[in-house]
Amino acid sequence: MSTPTYVVGVVLALVALATVLATPFLLVHSRTEHDHGPGCWWCHPRLLPRKRR
Ligand SMILES: [Zn+2]
Numbered sequence: 689m690s691t692p693t694y695v696v697g698v699v700l701a702l703v704a705l706a707t708v709l710a711t712p713f714l715l716v717h718s719r720t721e722h723d724h725g726p727g728c729w730w731c732h733p734r735l736l737p738r739k740r741r
Pocket residue numbers: 717724725728729730731
């Protein structure tokens with residue numbers, strides 16, 4: 689009974705941690721005005737990157 693609850697708790701903790709870690713990066717990235725180039729996945733989001741060097 690406790691295992692599913694533990695798994696859900698771990699997943700939520702990881703998601704929350706990832707959000708906390710990604711927020712500063714997102715803010716800094718949004719404040720930078722220089723072009724990151726076509727390779728920047730954030731400026732050019734690619735859900736399915738086919739071409740992987
Ligand atoms: Zn970028």
